[in-house]
Amino acid sequence: MSRYSKDWIREKLKVYFIMGSNNTNHEHEFVLTEALKGGVTIFQFREKGEGSYTGKEKIELARRWKEICHEYQVPFIINDDVDLAIEIDADGVHIGQEDESPTLVKKKIGDRMLGVSAHSIEEVKKAIAAGADYVGIGPIFPTNTKKDAKEVQGTKLIQELKERGIDIPIVGIGGITSQNAKKVMDAGGDGVAVISEISYGDSPFDRAKQLAENILV
Numbered sequence: 001m002s003r004y005s006k007d008w009i010r011e012k013l014k015v016y017f018i019m020g021s022n023n024t025n026h027e028h029e030f031v032l033t034e035a036l037k038g039g040v041t042i043f044q045f046r047e048k049g050e051g052s053y054t055g056k057e058k059i060e061l062a063r064r065w066k067e068i069c070h071e072y073q074v075p076f077i078i079n080d081d082v083d084l085a086i087e088i089d090a091d092g093v094h095i096g097q098e099d100e101s102p103t104l105v106k107k108k109i110g111d112r113m114l115g116v117s118a119h120s121i122e123e124v125k126k127a128i129a130a131g132a133d134y135v136g137i138g139p140i141f142p143t144n145t146k147k148d149a150k151e152v153q154g155t156k157l158i159q160e161l162k163e164r165g166i167d168i169p170i171v172g173i174g175g176i177t178s179q180n181a182k183k184v185m186d187a188g189g190d191g192v193a194v195i196s197e198i199s200y201g202d203s204p205f206d207r208a209k210q211l212a213e214n215i216l217v
């Protein structure tokens with residue numbers, strides 16, 4: 001069981017911002033705060049890759065960013081790092097197919113939220129069986145942010161999940177901008193997850209606001 005209802009999760013997934021300290025040219029806390037002010041509804045801490053923080057510094061950064069998100073009543077999700085999520089009492093964990101098994105992760109995190117990246121009907125079904133609260137489907141459009149992203153799949157899988165009546169909250173990811181976000185929602189997505197659209201904007205506030213406006217219509 002999760003501490004959150006499906007409806008609550010669907011609401012929160014709408015404007016899903018993901019960032020690590022190396023995903024921006026701005027001062028990173030500024031980006032996070034501006035994005036939250038602009039209308040982000042859930043945040044994922046994805047601290048990985050070149051120049052990212054590790055060890056104590058990573059823990060401190062996560063703790064700080066969680067506090068900031070909570071000032072805006074925005075849930076704080078951690079990518080991959082289950083131990084960190086438990087240590088700082090994050091609201092959830094997001095894992096990929098290469099990470100620990102979702103069943104095991106769900107056991108460890110208890111009633112916190114579990115998100116799983118999935119690229120096929122089978123992977124979605126497995127995630128549901130393991131107790132996932134939502135699935136991330138991508139890459140919807142070409143992305144430069146994730147170097148090992150799978151083949152671009154458009155909104156096909158999202159549509160297929162809806163057609164088959166597979167009932168789990170869905171967030172699309174990969175190359176999403178305020179211009180193309182509506183396509184994800186029209187296909188049946190509950191929300192859009194973005195990194196660069198917000199993190200590299202001249203004004204992360206404007207980018208988040210625009211994204212929220214374009215999908216919340």
Ligand code: 3NM
Pocket residue numbers: 018117136137138139140142143144145146149150173174175176193194195196197
């Ligand atoms: N996961 P941007 S694509 C983190 O396909 C991530 O599962 C993906 O960054 C997947 O919004 C992606 O800058 C990168 O394209 C998203």
